């Protein structure tokens with residue numbers, strides 16, 4: 001799409017007096033924040049506001065985006081809704097945040113919402129159908145970011161053995177595997193699917209992942225391959241789906257289970273670690289802990305002895321990545337904190353002890 005066409009589409013939204021909003025969904029660690037980082041850089045100076053929601057309590061994603069200090073998206077345009085899942089607190093947290101953005105003297109030209117990896121996107125889309133919001137915003141599109149290698153490996157496929165094990169532990173469990181449910185909902189709500197992490201995939205695993213995605217897509221929706229979410233803003237913004245008018249086409253478990261949906265099957269907690277001797281030392285400790293406890297996601301900012309830079313560590317399943325993302329600021333507490341997310345029943349004490357947490 002040309003810049004011209006985007007400008008015309010923006011103008012069309014504005015002429016109807018509505019600001020477009022894009023919802024970026026996708027499971028824990030699929031690459032949502034990475035995609036948004038790239039999107040902001042390629043947005044050509046368009047005034048964006050980012051609403052970032054995280055399941056863990058640390059606000060790591062907001063920290064990553066703020067550290068980029070990207071032109072067109074200054075820090076005050078990044079709003080964090082940490083510690084929870086917006087899909088269940090729509091009226092309390094999410095809508096007031098959107099309304100506050102719209103009420104600014106210079107409102108954003110486009111709002112990008114990153115949901116937590118466990119959020120079901122439909123309740124958010126539904127919120128945009130409420131009359132007072134509908135008059136001012138339209139959902140330009142729901143983008144589902146998918147961890148390609150994880151899907152190809154069957155991570156989100158129905159796992160009857162795991163479900164039976166959970167049922168044995170919790171007789172009240174009345175739904176299928178939590179990972180499968182979140183995946184199904186996120187795909188079923190999408191107007192565009194980004195098959196991410198293709199740098200880690202060969203042709204056959206790509207075909208497997210596409211087949212698994214297609215199995216959940218009830219409508220004709222494009223699947224775009226990507227590596228590190230490198231897709232131009234011109235493709236991601238300006239879909240013009242008006243998703244709030246199209247709710248019936250987006251089936252969701254949320255309607256069936258209400259407030260009791262999947263989050264209850266997951267938990268997260270934060271750990272404070274001592275200053276690290278080296279990143280490698282932490283990786284060596286973490287790797288077996290992640291495997292033993294089947295941890296889904298770890299992330300955090302850490303202090304390393306003798307380093308003036310903040311270390312960002314990210315783990316998605318057993319895959320760990322780290323780099324120094326920015327210098328510690330003057331007066332900033334050089335804390336080492338990690339958030340750990342997994343299925344309910346994590347042995348917090350054992351994990352903390354194995355990592356030498358304070």
Ligand SMILES: Nc1nc2c(ncn2[C@@H]2O[C@H](COP(=O)(O)OP(=O)(O)OP(=O)(O)O)[C@@H](O)[C@H]2O)c(=O)[nH]1
Pocket residue numbers: 026027028029030031032033034035061116117196197198199200226227228229297299314315316321
């Ligand atoms: N190899 C590879 N790694 C990727 C790609 N995209 C993202 N990552 C890495 O995956 C990890 C998670 O990426 P994020 O962008 O934080 O994922 P997220 O979906 O925002 O994660 P949550 O907000 O925790 O759900 C980071 O270490 C990224 O560098 C990719 O295309 N290929």
